[in-house]
Amino acid sequence: MSGLEIKAVEPGSAAFAAGLAAGDRITAIGGRPVRDIIDYYFYLAVAEPELTVRRGEKEFNVRLAAEAGRPGLSFVSPFGRIRRCANRCLFCFVDQQPPGLRPSLCFKDDDYRLSFWEGNFVTLTNCTRRDIERIVAQRLSPLYVSVHTTNPELRARLMGNPRAAEIKAQLAALAAGGITLHTQVVLCPGLNDGAELERTVRDLASFFPAVRSVAVVPVGLTAHRAGLYPLRPVTPAAAAALIEDVTAWQREFRRRYGSRLVFAADEFYLLAGKAVPATKEYEGFPQLENGVGLVRRFRDAWKRVARRLPETTTPCRAVLVTGTLAAPVLRPVVARLNAVAGLEVTLVPVANRFFGTSVTVAGLLTGRDICAALATLFREGLRPELVVVPAAALKDGRLFLDDTTCAAVAQQVGCRVVAAAGPHELVAALGVKLARRSFRKE
Known part of the structure; x- marks a missing residue:
């Protein structure tokens, strides 16, 4: 069913004054259909917005008081159906989990709306042209994008999805639309490291200033990989070499763009036994939740x-x-x-x-x-x-x-x-x- 079902109404709020109640469903604002919480706030940003509400079999319109940007509503399912990941990544951590975990830990989401709303990383493989247009039109920025490689054939192979090959065109469209992008590369030794990693980093740097950061993080491998692709862990020597490469790219990009742009995850420094960078070298910690700079902050x-x-x-x-x-x-x-x-x-x-x-x-x-x-x-x-x-x-x-x-x-x-x-x-x-x-x- 379309629209947003109201979970609760804050007493004394504009929505309360308008007579809205739990169980009502907001189907449109200003005549425009409401698909999710993002539409709701985007269309609400006008003086005295008019809401189309369904209550049981009845539909009616209500007008909220002026400046009701947050009218006091919470919703049962703010995003409706969350988009599932359509990829079969060789390095997927969810595929390596032991049996018996609660369902929420086994659900693979890949929803650009959650990337904007919560900072989740998405691959964009299930994004259509209309999705890209919506992202640009509603200024859903910044987005957090799992790139892994910009080599089309390699990305399709790594992610088990032929649509993964479209990443550069998607990034170009988002960049042209003024969307800020934070990107990541999960480093898989023997697959997307070495020359492939340098290609990826330089391709992403070419989108600066739309691409504001590139985080390189090591692949996570568990003991539950029976039947999965034989990935290798990152060794201390490989971690040290990666840090040298990142340091060299940072020097170059800082001269060229005024930003270091690419950052190595803390795990590389700890694995190699090297000191983590100084605070200023993280440039505001754009990927702290991705394990980039946590040790320095601590x-x-x-x-x-x-x-x-x-x-x-x-x-x-x-x-x-x-x-x-x-x-x-x-x-x-x-x-x-x-x-x-x-x-x-x-x-x-x-x-x-x-x-x-x-x-x-x-x-x-x-x-x-x-x-x-x-x-x-x-x-x-x-x-x-x-x-x-x-x-x-x-x-x-x-x-x-x-x-x-x-x-x-x-x-x-x-x-x-x-x-x-x-x-x-x-x-x-x-x-x-x-x-x-x-x-x-x-």
């Missing part, structure tokens, strides 16, 4: 927190859980915390048995693996009163990927379990009160 935040740590605090024995990749980042943090009298913090890097030990990021840890790692330490005599887990591993602050809850982990390990997303949340969880903020330049 270290900058920790530096500010560390300056304000007290000499002593209320006693607390705690365990800090992380993935094996981030352990070198957190070791100096734990050492500094343990210099505060009263704190006894133990760092526990947890091997990922759920997805396989090649998966090393903290955000993919499960409750079962955390419990197993802690049980080993408890048998050795460790008895903490608090376990701090990475917030990135939880949905809505409570649920791990294996559907284990924080409460269940706490019950099994016999102490409090809290999640922390950064240095400030970490020290707060430990009960540490920071000194007053310094006004000197940091």
Whole structure:
């Protein structure tokens, strides 16, 4: 059914005053059909918009009060049917998941509307000419696009979809329409690296300033790849070589465009044992959610927190859980915390048995693996009163990927379990009160 079904109406809002109610369906605004939440806000941006509403079998029009840009409505399904991914990527992480995960983790979306609305990466393989026209007409910018390669034949092969070959024409149309693009390349050794990667990077750079960033991220491989294409992991040597290439491209692009444009994911630096770039070199962190600059942001935040740590605090024995990749980042943090009298913090890097030990990021840890790692330490005599887990591993602050809850982990390990997303949340969880903020330049 077309239109948007109203889930709730805020009391006292313009929609409330107009008599709208839960269950009503908005089918048009100003005579133009409403397909989703994007149409809704786009057409709503006029003085006193007129809404066509269906209530049961009846249809009527209501006019909202002036300046009702956010009239107080929420909707049952803001985007209607989400577009599924039509690709069969050789490196798809969803295809490598163990059985039994909740359905939402196995759903492959590839919807340009979610790219604009939530920052999801999309491939554009299911975008029609009319979709491109809509993106341009409604200024759905920026978009986040998974490119992987600009070689048409290779992209079609990598993504298992002949339409993938159209990527350069699609990017050109979006760029000509004034759409800002953030792009990514999932690096698969032996397939889209080396000369192919350089070709891709230079092709994307040719679309500057429409293409504002290119992130290179390593392919993620789990232990559940039976029957899948035999991909190779990125080695430390390959990571170091990639960093050298990215550094050289950044120097060139900064001279040519005034922007470094291409960025390597943090995982390459950690894998190669190299220092992550300085804050200014990330140019505002355009792809932070893609793992580009998270370590630098964490270290900058920790530096500010560390300056304000007290000499002593209320006693607390705690365990800090992380993935094996981030352990070198957190070791100096734990050492500094343990210099505060009263704190006894133990760092526990947890091997990922759920997805396989090649998966090393903290955000993919499960409750079962955390419990197993802690049980080993408890048998050795460790008895903490608090376990701090990475917030990135939880949905809505409570649920791990294996559907284990924080409460269940706490019950099994016999102490409090809290999640922390950064240095400030970490020290707060430990009960540490920071000194007053310094006004000197940091």
